[in-house]
Amino acid sequence: MPTYIDPTAEVDPSATIGEGTRVWGHAYVAPNASIGRNCMLARNTHVGKGAVMGDGCKLQDGSGITTGVTLGNYVFVGPNVTFCNDPDPRASNTNFAPAITSVGDGAVICAAAVIDAGVTIGEGAKVAPGAVVCRNVPAGMFAVGNPARILPRMERAS
Numbered sequence: 751m752p753t754y755i756d757p758t759a760e761v762d763p764s765a766t767i768g769e770g771t772r773v774w775g776h777a778y779v780a781p782n783a784s785i786g787r788n789c790m791l792a793r794n795t796h797v798g799k800g801a802v803m804g805d806g807c808k809l810q811d812g813s814g815i816t817t818g819v820t821l822g823n824y825v826f827v828g829p830n831v832t833f834c835n836d837p838d839p840r841a842s843n844t845n846f847a848p849a850i851t852s853v854g855d856g857a858v859i860c861a862a863a864v865i866d867a868g869v870t871i872g873e874g875a876k877v878a879p880g881a882v883v884c885r886n887v888p889a890g891m892f893a894v895g896n897p898a899r900i901l902p903r904m905e906r907a908s
């Protein structure tokens with residue numbers, strides 16, 4: 751599939767977009783972001799400065815990854831998922847060091863989950879809709895609720 755960038759999307763010239771990636775309407779890709787091949791950025795999504803997405807990832811409508819976030823390959827980010835990157839936010843603090851948050855290959859983050867600054871979500875893990883994840887999620891596990899508790903996961907993401 752050819753690369754596609756919708757005319758209403760804004761992609762900074764310093765960002766990297768891999769072959770076959772589709773960027774739909776009103777998406778925003780900030781400077782130095784790196785997006786792999788065959789990804790899909792749905793409407794109204796954003797990728798922060800220097801944030802990284804591997805190959806084959808999906809960002810669904812209204813979600814975004816902030817500076818400091820790295821997604822592995824084939825990560826699914828559902829609609830309206832929020833990643834936090836400032837562990838001590840202040841309106842006056844314009845120059846904070848973003849926390850490092852990483853999401854392993856094949857992980858699935860369902861709709862409207864909140865991922866707190868600095869957590870690691872392991873390979874093949876799943877986060878339930880609306881979960882608030884404030885601790886690391888081990889590979890292959892299922893995080894549910896607020897604050898998220900960890901349950902075994904029956905099937906793994908592909």
Ligand SMILES: CC(C)(COP(=O)(O)OP(=O)(O)OC[C@H]1O[C@@H](n2cnc3c(N)ncnc32)[C@H](O)[C@@H]1OP(=O)(O)O)[C@@H](O)C(=O)NCCC(=O)NCCS
Pocket residue numbers: 828829859860861877878879880881894895901
């Ligand atoms: C939500 C989902 C993960 C539940 O999967 P499931 O295998 O049916 O899980 P179960 O219903 O057996 O739930 C397992 C446990 O987690 C709890 N749970 C499931 N979803 C939950 C949620 N969103 N919040 C809190 N707890 C939840 C259940 O109550 C159950 O707890 P218990 O064992 O104490 O009774 C699954 O339906 C799913 O993937 N939905 C997709 C949602 C989505 O965002 N899609 C993309 C956008 S459309």
